[in-house]
Each structure stands twice: as C-alpha cells, then as structure tokens.
Amino acid sequence: MVELQTPQLDSIFHALGDSTRRRMLFELADGERTVGQLAEPFSISLAAASKHIKALENAGLIRREIHGRTHLCRLEPGPLASAHNWLGFYERFWTERLGVLEQLLRMEDSGKTTDPEGDDS
Secondary structure (H helix, E strand, O other): OOOOHHHHHHHHHHHHOOOHHHHHHHHOOOOOEEEHHHHHHHHOOOOHHHHHHHHHHHHOOEEEEEEEOOEEEEEOOOHHHHHHHHHHHHHHHHHHHHHHHHHHHHHHHOOOOOOOOOOOO
C-alpha cells in the first residue's frame, strides 16, 4: 500500500522540488562534498547553500559531518526509496496509457486506422 500521509515523504518531495537541491544531490552521488563545493556551481553564499543543505538533511537525503571548520556532506539514498515506491504506484497508469498509444501508432503505421467519420481512406 502506498503511504499518502507521511511527514518524511512530504519533506523528501519538498527537498526534491528545488533544482538547486536536486543538483546538489546529483553532485553528492559522485562522493562527499564540502558546503563550499556544493555552493560553487550556483554562485550562492555559504549561508544560502547551508539552507538548501538543511532541507536535504531534514528529508534524510544527506548527512553532514563537521570536522573542525569543514562541513562534509554525504548522500543518504535510502529515503529516495520511499519516494520511488510512491511514484512507482502511479507508474502503472503511465504504462497503460503508453501501451494504448503504442497500439494506436502501430495500427496507424500498418494502415488499419479508420477515419473518425466512418471513411476508410
């Protein structure tokens, strides 16, 4: 069963709803990064980057470790599984529609379609 009312799912989709945060996650897929390294491609301040990182942390998507003055961020992909499961439930609707579209296109390619007004031409 798909969970509709989970605070974690809400925070995951909130975090993924921002392109800056999605890019940060993409960068973290290659390995840990400092806050400065995550901020660099966006020309944003460390404070702004830290707010984005906090949203990712709240969703459980990253973990931040502090070593002296350096904040290292690491991807935590586990929570993405719950978002994937939620989306997967709806995948069947797209699959069905794409299947119907494929059938229609194959019929059209083979010349088996009929005119909606009744003329076969």
